[in-house]
Amino acid sequence: xxxxVPMMDSPWRLLMAAPATFCATRSAITIEDAAxxxxxxxxxxxxxxxxxxPTGAEKHYHHQFADMYFLRLVQLKQxxxxxxxxxxDDFKLGGERASYVERVLDVRQGELCWVVxxxxxxxxxxxxxxxxxxxxxxxAAPPPRETYVSPSGADELMLEDESGRLRIIGDSLNSHxxxxxxxxxxxxxxxxGSFQVIATxxxxxxxxxxxxxxxxxxxxAKRERSGKLALVSGLDITGTPDDxxxxxxxxxxxxxxxxxxxxxxxxxxxxxxxxxxxxxAHASPILNRDDFNAKKSAKKxxxxxxxxxxxxxxxxxxxxxxxxxPSLPITILPGxxxxxxxxxxxxxxHPALFPLSRAYANPPVQSKESLEGLDxxxxxxxxxxxxxxxxxxxxxxxxxxxxxVDDVEPLDVMEMMLRWRCIAPTAPxxxxxxPFQDDDPxxxxxxxxxxxxxxxxxxxxxxxxxxxxxxxxxxxxxxxSTTGQIVLVDMETLDVELVEVGVVxxxx
Amino acid sequence: xxPKRRSTGATAKSTQSTLAFHGASNKVTKPGARATNAKKxxxxxxxxxxxxxxxxxxxxxxxxxxxxxxxxxIEQTEQVQEQAQSTPEEDQARQIKPKQLQAxxxxxxxxxAPRYHQKDFGLEEKILRKxxxxxxxxxxxxxxxxxxxKRAHRxxxxxxxxxxAVLLQEQDSKDKISVQRSIMDDILNSHAEIEV
Numbered sequence: 001x002x003x004x005v006p007m008m009d010s011p012w013r014l015l016m017a018a019p020a021t022f023c024a025t026r027s028a029i030t031i032e033d034a035a036x037x038x039x040x041x042x043x044x045x046x047x048x049x050x051x052x053x054p055t056g057a058e059k060h061y062h063h064q065f066a067d068m069y070f071l072r073l074v075q076l077k078q079x080x081x082x083x084x085x086x087x088x089d090d091f092k093l094g095g096e097r098a099s100y101v102e103r104v105l106d107v108r109q110g111e112l113c114w115v116v117x118x119x120x121x122x123x124x125x126x127x128x129x130x131x132x133x134x135x136x137x138x139x140a141a142p143p144p145r146e147t148y149v150s151p152s153g154a155d156e157l158m159l160e161d162e163s164g165r166l167r168i169i170g171d172s173l174n175s176h177x178x179x180x181x182x183x184x185x186x187x188x189x190x191x192x193g194s195f196q197v198i199a200t201x202x203x204x205x206x207x208x209x210x211x212x213x214x215x216x217x218x219x220x221a222k223r224e225r226s227g228k229l230a231l232v233s234g235l236d237i238t239g240t241p242d243d244x245x246x247x248x249x250x251x252x253x254x255x256x257x258x259x260x261x262x263x264x265x266x267x268x269x270x271x272x273x274x275x276x277x278x279x280x281a282h283a284s285p286i287l288n289r290d291d292f293n294a295k296k297s298a299k300k301x302x303x304x305x306x307x308x309x310x311x312x313x314x315x316x317x318x319x320x321x322x323x324x325x326p327s328l329p330i331t332i333l334p335g336x337x338x339x340x341x342x343x344x345x346x347x348x349x350h351p352a353l354f355p356l357s358r359a360y361a362n363p364p365v366q367s368k369e370s371l372e373g374l375d376x377x378x379x380x381x382x383x384x385x386x387x388x389x390x391x392x393x394x395x396x397x398x399x400x401x402x403x404x405v406d407d408v409e410p411l412d413v414m415e416m417m418l419r420w421r422c423i424a425p426t427a428p429x430x431x432x433x434x435p436f437q438d439d440d441p442x443x444x445x446x447x448x449x450x451x452x453x454x455x456x457x458x459x460x461x462x463x464x465x466x467x468x469x470x471x472x473x474x475x476x477x478x479x480x481s482t483t484g485q486i487v488l489v490d491m492e493t494l495d496v497e498l499v500e501v502g503v504v505x506x507x508x
Numbered sequence: 509x510x511p512k513r514r515s516t517g518a519t520a521k522s523t524q525s526t527l528a529f530h531g532a533s534n535k536v537t538k539p540g541a542r543a544t545n546a547k548k549x550x551x552x553x554x555x556x557x558x559x560x561x562x563x564x565x566x567x568x569x570x571x572x573x574x575x576x577x578x579x580x581x582i583e584q585t586e587q588v589q590e591q592a593q594s595t596p597e598e599d600q601a602r603q604i605k606p607k608q609l610q611a612x613x614x615x616x617x618x619x620x621a622p623r624y625h626q627k628d629f630g631l632e633e634k635i636l637r638k639x640x641x642x643x644x645x646x647x648x649x650x651x652x653x654x655x656x657x658k659r660a661h662r663x664x665x666x667x668x669x670x671x672x673a674v675l676l677q678e679q680d681s682k683d684k685i686s687v688q689r690s691i692m693d694d695i696l697n698s699h700a701e702i703e704v
Binding site for chain 1: 580643644646647649650651659663665
């Protein structure tokens with residue numbers, strides 16, 4: 001990528017007039033359609049199976065989470081140490097040089113030194129297993145919290161490694177770090193045993209592959225101009241007719257049925273759609289304990305109680321996908337409310353959910369990926385699309401991190417996650433996670449070109465620069481059910497556009 | 509109390525059979541149980557059982573089906589063994605002689621007080637316990653020792669080759685599982701056996 005990418009956020013609004021006039025314009029469109037031919041190019045797509053877990057009995061849950069923290073510290077310690085050496089080897093304070101201390105507990109009082117460890121935030125309001133126990137004994141559990149930051153400021157920050165924990169204090173630390181990120185801290189130990197921090201250092205962005213690097217062919221091979229990538233998230237299908245309007249408009253826009261030739265030309269440049277989580281509004285037909293007790297005492301049903309499971313949302317999602325799939329390949333990520341496992345990394349949505357769209361996907365027995373149809377992938381997800389490396393999540397990691405800090409923008413949080421090289425820093429602590437023992441895939445090994453998080457409140461985008469010339473486009477994909485916005489990324493220039501679908505009442 | 513009734517004359521006999529707790533057909537006790545001399549036998553039998561328990565406690569535990577934690581360690585060792593038929597470090601480890609192990613151990617334990625609590629352990633056991641307690645290779649609980657060594661080697665932490673030598677030696681010899689499970693794992697995941 002040469003130079004700085006210019007950012008264009010030009011929202012285009014599709015003006016849908018009142019229904020009476022819509023039919024008239026529709027017939028006009030079809031006549032013109034026959035004259036001009038719109039076609040879509042194929043998308044160069046190579047999913048990476050970084051986050052797929054072994055199936056069936058090969059998944060083990062008896063491992064300790066301490067293994068995950070150990071793997072994270074060991075794999076990132078080298079990089080952090082290198083950065084800290086570069087920054088602080090010449091550092092002098094009051095004539096004293098800073099020295100590196102191997103173990104966190106070996107810091108000496110009054111000595112200027114730096115250590116590398118994992119951050120741990122001690123917060124009283126974090127979810128606790130004791131809440132579950134209180135639910136057993138009392139009527140209701142305490143409500144889930146919006147933020148873990150305690151109002152009195154009694155939260156403590158600690159640096160941990162295999163020797164122990166060190167309490168750290170310092171003005172530069174407030175709301176900048178969360179549990180699970182690997183940090184080098186420079187400072188001295190005080191009389192009461194806490195470590196006063198002057199400066200900190202993190203691993204920063206890793207190496208970024210060139211565009212088309214993973215392709216075996218020569219990078220200068222002749223390729224067609226890449227199309228656009230459409231990102232949407234938070235469809236939140238409930239099965240009721242309320243969401244029909246927005247969903248139908250989405251289908252019509254993507255398949256080119258709506259609007260006129262200019263917009264249809266623009267829509268025909270889209271070569272792939274990514275649905276980034278929360279396609280279903282709530283996907284647990286299994287009732288939680290309180291509802292189940294209420295239901296049990298209510299009425300006695302003999303046989304199968306059909307009212308406990310509503311298949312309409314899944315059917316609607318399936319029909320939506322099957323309408324778009326003939327003309328556009330789709331990649332679907334599971335989200336917080338989707339019927340996939342709760343723990344990160346969420347495994348792909350099962351093809352059994354999509355009886356109609358299954359025809360456009362490779363059966364799992366045959367292959368783990370479908371390059372040209374419906375690809376059901378993990379959350380988080382990594383792939384090479386049109387040569388660019390893309391990393392995306394359904395948004396749970398960002399939401400969880402925002403609960404640890406005050407007054408921080410979601411894009412800042414996303415940038416920091418990349419710089420710490422942790423895709424889910426809070427993962428075993430407050431975010432459910434699979435206990436990895438051999439290798440932690442939630443560590444960033446190669447810097448992506450595009451990093452998106454779904455289910456944001458509003459659309460945001462930013463380009464961040466790395467120390468070795470890396471450039472990453474950060475995208476916050478808004479919730480479609482509330483905003484009606486679709487994000488389009490031009491895969492040749494990495495420009496971002498926003499398409500907003502809605503109904504505009506004509507001024508009367 | 510009501511006055512006693514005297515039955516005079518022939519009373520009509522009913523055809524219904526009466527309940528009986530005697531006789532061969534209604535025997536309640538099992539055959540072979542000695543109802544007589546009961547006290548004596550109870551005492552001697554309990555004494556015998558206690559002796560039996562003391563003698564065979566160790567064996568009984570091992571014959572039980574492995575618990576989840578143990579089963580996981582067994583599976584891990586089998587996986588690790590399957591994968592690497594002979595990697596370079598394993599070849600190197602197999603060539604280590606007992607003298608080298610002794611030298612390694614003396615170097616490791618030099619400069620510290622003599623370990624009286626480890627008097628009864630063999631050299632291999634001491635080396636393995638030291639490896640367990642070395643925090644820089646990660647937690648020792650919930651992972652087989654061989655797998656932990658391989659993981660540390662893969663991450664570039666340079667675990668001592670002598671430990672691998674000891675593990676492979678013990679593997680080839682007898683009881684594979686007790687060697688792979690660290691002592692901390694035993695202590696933390698121990699469960700109480702209820703002897704009936």
